Amino acid sequence: MNDTLSLLIGLAMGLNLLALGTSRLPVLIRAVAAQGVLLGLLPLVLEAHALDWRLILITLATVAGKGLLIPYMLIRAMRAAGIARELEPFIGYIPSLLLGAGGTIAAVALIRYLPLLPEHAGTLHVPGAMALILTGFILLIGRTKAISQVCGYLILENGIYLAGLLLIRSTPILVEFGILLDVTVGIFVIGIIVDRIQRAFDSLDTRKLTALHE
Amino acid sequence: MNAYLLIILPLTGAVLAALWPHKDTRPLFLPAVGLTHTLLCLLLLVRPVAVDPSAWLAFDPLARAILPGVSLLFLVCACYAVGYLRHKEQDNRVFVPALLLVLGLLSAGHQARHLGILWIATEAVTLACVPLIHFNGTPRSFEATWKYLLVGGTGIALSLLGSICLGYASLHGGGSGDITFTALLAQGASLSRAWVLTAWVLLLVGYGTKMGLAPMHTWKPDAYGESPGIVGALLAGGVTSVAFMALLRIKSVVEAAGQGVVASRTLLAIGLFSTLVAALFLLRTRDFKRMLAYSSIEHMGILCIATSLGGPGAWAALFHVWSNGLTKGALFLSAGNLQRAAGSSSIDEVRGMSTIMPRSALLLVTGMFAITACPPFAPFFSELLIIRTGFAAGQGWAIGLFLACLLLAFFGLSRIVFAVVDGRPKLKATKRTRLRESAGLILPPLILLCASLWIGLFTPDILKDAWSAAVLQLFPQP
Numbered sequence: 141m142n143d144t145l146s147l148l149i150g151l152a153m154g155l156n157l158l159a160l161g162t163s164r165l166p167v168l169i170r171a172v173a174a175q176g177v178l179l180g181l182l183p184l185v186l187e188a189h190a191l192d193w194r195l196i197l198i199t200l201a202t203v204a205g206k207g208l209l210i211p212y213m214l215i216r217a218m219r220a221a222g223i224a225r226e227l228e229p230f231i232g233y234i235p236s237l238l239l240g241a242g243g244t245i246a247a248v249a250l251i252r253y254l255p256l257l258p259e260h261a262g263t264l265h266v267p268g269a270m271a272l273i274l275t276g277f278i279l280l281i282g283r284t285k286a287i288s289q290v291c292g293y294l295i296l297e298n299g300i301y302l303a304g305l306l307l308i309r310s311t312p313i314l315v316e317f318g319i320l321l322d323v324t325v326g327i328f329v330i331g332i333i334v335d336r337i338q339r340a341f342d343s344l345d346t347r348k349l350t351a352l353h354e
Numbered sequence: 355m356n357a358y359l360l361i362i363l364p365l366t367g368a369v370l371a372a373l374w375p376h377k378d379t380r381p382l383f384l385p386a387v388g389l390t391h392t393l394l395c396l397l398l399l400v401r402p403v404a405v406d407p408s409a410w411l412a413f414d415p416l417a418r419a420i421l422p423g424v425s426l427l428f429l430v431c432a433c434y435a436v437g438y439l440r441h442k443e444q445d446n447r448v449f450v451p452a453l454l455l456v457l458g459l460l461s462a463g464h465q466a467r468h469l470g471i472l473w474i475a476t477e478a479v480t481l482a483c484v485p486l487i488h489f490n491g492t493p494r495s496f497e498a499t500w501k502y503l504l505v506g507g508t509g510i511a512l513s514l515l516g517s518i519c520l521g522y523a524s525l526h527g528g529g530s531g532d533i534t535f536t537a538l539l540a541q542g543a544s545l546s547r548a549w550v551l552t553a554w555v556l557l558l559v560g561y562g563t564k565m566g567l568a569p570m571h572t573w574k575p576d577a578y579g580e581s582p583g584i585v586g587a588l589l590a591g592g593v594t595s596v597a598f599m600a601l602l603r604i605k606s607v608v609e610a611a612g613q614g615v616v617a618s619r620t621l622l623a624i625g626l627f628s629t630l631v632a633a634l635f636l637l638r639t640r641d642f643k644r645m646l647a648y649s650s651i652e653h654m655g656i657l658c659i660a661t662s663l664g665g666p667g668a669w670a671a672l673f674h675v676w677s678n679g680l681t682k683g684a685l686f687l688s689a690g691n692l693q694r695a696a697g698s699s700s701i702d703e704v705r706g707m708s709t710i711m712p713r714s715a716l717l718l719v720t721g722m723f724a725i726t727a728c729p730p731f732a733p734f735f736s737e738l739l740i741i742r743t744g745f746a747a748g749q750g751w752a753i754g755l756f757l758a759c760l761l762l763a764f765f766g767l768s769r770i771v772f773a774v775v776d777g778r779p780k781l782k783a784t785k786r787t788r789l790r791e792s793a794g795l796i797l798p799p800l801i802l803l804c805a806s807l808w809i810g811l812f813t814p815d816i817l818k819d820a821w822s823a824a825v826l827q828l829f830p831q832p
Contacts, residue, residue, distance in 0.1 A: 254548075255526060255546060255548050255549070256526070257525060257526055273515070280504075280508065286500070289504065293504070293507060293508070296508070296511055297511060300511055300514055300515045300518070303515060303518050304514070304518050306518065306522055306525075307518060307521045307522065307525070307531055309531075310521065310524075310525055310530060310531025310532070311470065311521055311531050311532070311533055313470055314469075314470045314473075314517065314521065314533070317470060317473075317474050349497040349500060349501065352494060352497055352501075352575070352576045352579065352580070
């Protein structure tokens with residue numbers, strides 16, 4: 141079980157680096173979608189011995205939401221705006237990659253010093269969550285296009301979802317409500333806003349959102 | 355049962371309002387639902403019901419100490435909204451249901467006794483506010499909504515992470531991972547120390563973003579400045595109070611885990627920082643609605659300072675939630691009147707409002723004196739209590755800094771308010787569509803100001819009892 145778990149999380153961490161290093165929005169969106177699918181499958185691996193319809197329903201909802209629905213909306217928003225590249229990020233691609241890679245290595249190295257339960261100590265579970273959250277923040281802060289920021293927010297959410305899976309046995313309701321509400325509604329609304337912003341500003345460049353300041 | 359009724363009633367109202375076919379009569383849902391909600395709240399305030407300790411949602415002493423005030427504020431804003439929406443050309447098919455949704459979710463958030471339910475309610479309130487902030491549909495309100503969503507969304511994500519950490523603290527400490535506040539308090543000292551502290555930091559940042567504490571306050575001036583006055587009043591008096599309630603409940607868990615000193619110190623630091631940042635920005639801003647946002651940041655800071663002072667401080671904080679909510683409501687509504695008449699909220703474009711809208715201008719000036727803690731309004735009494743509690747707790751230097759910030763905030767607020775009210779009339783609106791100062795425009799802020807006066811001068815015993823019961827729930831051993 142731990143091998144499959146670490147493999148899935150390791151792949152998801154690899155996708156972080158792809159997301160940090162690319163300037164092409166379609167690649168970024170697909171990396172986030174693939175990460176969502178990988179993480180969506182995790183409940184099946186974690187609870188392989190106690191599968192029930194509720195768990196399968198969570199898995200289906202997560203995979204459909206993170207893997208299909210949101211990427212579809214993001215691609216649509218991207219086509220509507222007619223942009224496919226992030227040209228002038230605040231934090232360049234090489235520095236973001238170095239930051240992300242450094243953070244990932246630190247997360248894996250620090251795991252020994254964290255107070256964890258024995259069943260979580262030997263896996264990539266907690267370092268994976270930390271690396272995803274860090275990557276999400278780098279993208280949120282370091283990119284200027286609204287779509288890249290939404291992708292950053294999604295990776296941040298993936299990280300939190302991964303952290304929530306630590307509690308899937310004791311408080312599954314936190315995981316369920318968390319993913320359902322946050323992912324479906326939150327991103328749906330963000331998607332609508334992106335749509336509106338693009339109509340108002342044509343370019344989806346959040347640097348132009350500067351009318352309001354002191 | 356009544357706990358659920360307080361949530362179901364507004365949600366049902368929201369569905370009905372969304373299905374209601376007529377634009378002109380739809381706003382009437384607001385006062386109807388608001389009145390029923392307030393009556394129910396007052397009934398529960400007078401006759402508290404026994405609370406099942408394991409319940410996930412209940413009208414417990416803490417909810418009893420704050421929710422009636424929020425409900426009252428909503429009712430007054432709802433009455434104002436009827437007249438406001440009549441003048442608006444925009445369709446209100448989304449606006450009215452979203453307002454009712456906010457009321458229902460606020461009731462859920464205040465009554466939540468489960469960390470997960472509390473988070474869901476806060477998240478849902480955040481989303482329900484999006485169409486409200488965006489109501490005017492201008493490019494500036496697009497910008498405000500985008501910033502609100504990005505900053506608020508990140509904050510809410512961090513508070514979920516904090517909730518997960520608190521759950522893990524329970525698991526790691528040998529508990530069952532039950533995250534009802536009752537269970538967490540019962541587990542107390544056996545919660546894992548490292549995870550409790552991590553959770554506290556994340557939850558403070560997360561819910562602090564929702565409250566608008568500095569330095570996570572950046573969405574607030576934009577959102578308050580660009581949304582209609584009633585939305586500002588509800589955000590400042592209602593939504594922030596849910597986040598504050600969350601911090602109160604979480605702090606009691608951290609205290610039970612033996613980390614109360616750390617929690618108090620961080621609250622004091624972030625409270626003082628917020629007050630200071632707000633006071634400095636108040637000296638600089640040139641917009642009277644953004645001014646109200648900074649004033650709200652200042653008062654959220656004051657709540658944190660009060661909460662850091664232990665049991666008596668928490669009592670004063672609950673008092674201040676009421677006095678700030680009601681007074682701020684009056685300010686937002688009267689400022690909204692001036693903005694509607696003048697077509698702008700910048701002091702560069704609006705002047706001499708005392709001759710054009712004399713009653714609203716008088717209300718704004720009175721409200722300004724009330725919120726800057728001039729007697730005999732409620733903020734004076736609640737802040738005086740906080741200052742006395744602070745000196746009694748030996749935090750003299752902190753209170754000194756706090757008083758200096760209050761003085762700066764007074765300079766900032768009075769500078770802007772008098773710039774708008776005094777002088778030769780100047781408006782931005784070119785076509786003189788005169789806004790008549792009808793009863794619907796003047797009475798709601800007047801009622802809120804009178805309520806502020808009344809709560810300050812003659813604090814009802816029943817409210818004092820409710821606050822004492824809430825403090826007893828937070829700090830079982832005094």
